Amino acid sequence: MMHELRLETPRSLAEASRILKETGGKVIAGGTDVIPQMRDGRFEANTLIDLSRLPDLDTIKEEGDFIVIGALANYTSIRQSQLLQETVPMLLEVAGLVGGLQTQNRGTIGGNVVNASPAGDTLPPLLALNAEVVLNNSDGERTIPLSDFLQGPGQTAIAPHELLSEIRFQKPPAGTKSTFLRLGNRRGMVISIVSAATMLLLDGGNKIEEVRIALGAVAPIPIRCPEAEALLQGQVLTEALIEQAAEMTVKAGSPIDDVRGTATYRQHGIKVLVRRGLLKLGGLR
Ligand SMILES: Cc1cc2nc3c(=O)[nH]c(=O)nc-3n(C[C@H](O)[C@H](O)[C@H](O)COP(=O)(O)OP(=O)(O)OC[C@H]3O[C@@H](n4cnc5c(N)ncnc54)[C@H](O)[C@@H]3O)c2cc1C
Numbered sequence: 517m518m519h520e521l522r523l524e525t526p527r528s529l530a531e532a533s534r535i536l537k538e539t540g541g542k543v544i545a546g547g548t549d550v551i552p553q554m555r556d557g558r559f560e561a562n563t564l565i566d567l568s569r570l571p572d573l574d575t576i577k578e579e580g581d582f583i584v585i586g587a588l589a590n591y592t593s594i595r596q597s598q599l600l601q602e603t604v605p606m607l608l609e610v611a612g613l614v615g616g617l618q619t620q621n622r623g624t625i626g627g628n629v630v631n632a633s634p635a636g637d638t639l640p641p642l643l644a645l646n647a648e649v650v651l652n653n654s655d656g657e658r659t660i661p662l663s664d665f666l667q668g669p670g671q672t673a674i675a676p677h678e679l680l681s682e683i684r685f686q687k688p689p690a691g692t693k694s695t696f697l698r699l700g701n702r703r704g705m706v707i708s709i710v711s712a713a714t715m716l717l718l719d720g721g722n723k724i725e726e727v728r729i730a731l732g733a734v735a736p737i738p739i740r741c742p743e744a745e746a747l748l749q750g751q752v753l754t755e756a757l758i759e760q761a762a763e764m765t766v767k768a769g770s771p772i773d774d775v776r777g778t779a780t781y782r783q784h785g786i787k788v789l790v791r792r793g794l795l796k797l798g799g800l801r
Contacts, residue, residue: 522563529573529681532565533654537677539563545588546622548615549631573681574624576600583687587626587680592617594625603687606641606694606713613637613698626680629662632672632737633707639666639738640713640730641696645685651678659684666737692717692726693797697789699777708733709777710785712765714793716753722798724748729761729790734769734782741768744790753798762791 524541526532536543541563544550553559567573567588574588576597583603585594591611594600600607614620614628614637628638629649639662647662651674662683665673674680688694698711711732717725727748729741744764751757771782795801 520562523566524563525566525569527569527571529570529652529679530654532567532570532679533652533677535563535565536679537654539565540676541565543567543630543679545624545627546590548619548623549627567679573626578687579684581686582684585625585683587629587682588624589626590622590624591615591620595620603692604641604645604694606644606696606715607638609696610637610641613696625683629665629683630672630674630680632666632668632670634669634736634738635708635711635733636738637696637698637708637711637732640711640732641694642683642685643738643740644694644713644715644728644730645688647683647685649680650682650684651675652681653678657681663740668736688715689717689726695793695796697793698732699785699789707776710734710771710782710789712786712789712793714790714797716794716797718753718798722753724751724753727794729765729793731765731769731786731790734771734786736770739768741765741790743768748794753794753800755795755800758791758794758798758800761794762787765790 524535542561543565545567573586575586577584591614594611595608625638628636642662648659649665650659694715696713698708700708713730715728719725727745732738744761748761766783766786771779773779
């Protein structure tokens with residue numbers, strides 16, 4: 517049976533939090549996850565709270581040593597950000613891979629984070645960046661690491677009356693390179709079968725000063741690969757070392773068989789993407 521659906525369009529974060537508290541409605545940003553989920557009957561709501569008219573939540577800016585991305589920043593604005601191009605190019609790679617242009621114009625980074633899909637493509641890069649999320653409710657705000665925010669497929673630490681306002685991370689040191697790679701079936705409509713975000717900072721002698729590796733779609737939540745990172749840290753980057761590290765990252769994941777790929781394929785995919793990422797960033801291929 518059809519039921520009435522109210523649409524609220526708050527003009528401030530405080531108003532949005534209040535409406536959320538009063539109605540228990542469903543927040544909608546770009547709607548590229550919410551609308552299909554609603555059509556599939558995956559949740560019911562009497563009120564949709566449209567965040568798209570909130571001012572200033574779509575900005576991408578520097579704040580001291582931090583880069584701050586507003587929850588409503590869409591993939592097109594990420595792709596076009598000079599700041600991100602200069603500091604975290606892997607975020608532009610992600611934004612250019614998500615859906616087609618229509619999805620990139622509507623879909624937001626905040627929506628991807630709160631949706632918390634194991635295959636959400638912004639999540640491995642944000643984990644590699646040690647990103648934090650800023651959550652607001654009518655009483656104030658709190659900031660927590662993304663690694664604590666993500667709790668399981670579609671599950672996060674967001675409280676019922678909270679909104680995500682910002683994602684923040686420390687600006688990587690000058691010279692840090694980064695890349696995002698993924699395996700998927702069809703460009704434009706694809707959900708990652710495996711994805712990998714890699715960051716690398718080398719000194720003049722090719723010694724690794726900093727390395728971070730995060731994987732998507734190979735565990736209930738995107739994960740880091742601490743053992744491979746520890747193996748690489750402080751070493752001179754060589755193809756043999758990369759091979760060893762890539763092999764190690766396979767053990768970090770716990771992939772499953774599903775309609776998009778088998779666990780075995782995913783394990784192989786982890787190794788391929790990590791190897792490819794490190795070779796590319798190290799200028800070895
Ligand atoms: C054709 C197509 C292709 C796609 N391709 C990809 C892809 O390649 N990779 C990928 O990762 N995803 C992909 N997606 C999924 C989707 O586009 C992304 O997850 C997108 O970032 C979601 O953002 P949104 O603003 O549309 O979120 P919405 O659909 O508006 O919301 C998503 C969830 O987040 C909640 N929410 C949103 N904003 C906030 C906030 N500020 N505070 C609190 N809660 C909030 C909503 O209540 C909802 O639960 C695709 C979707 C489509 C339709």
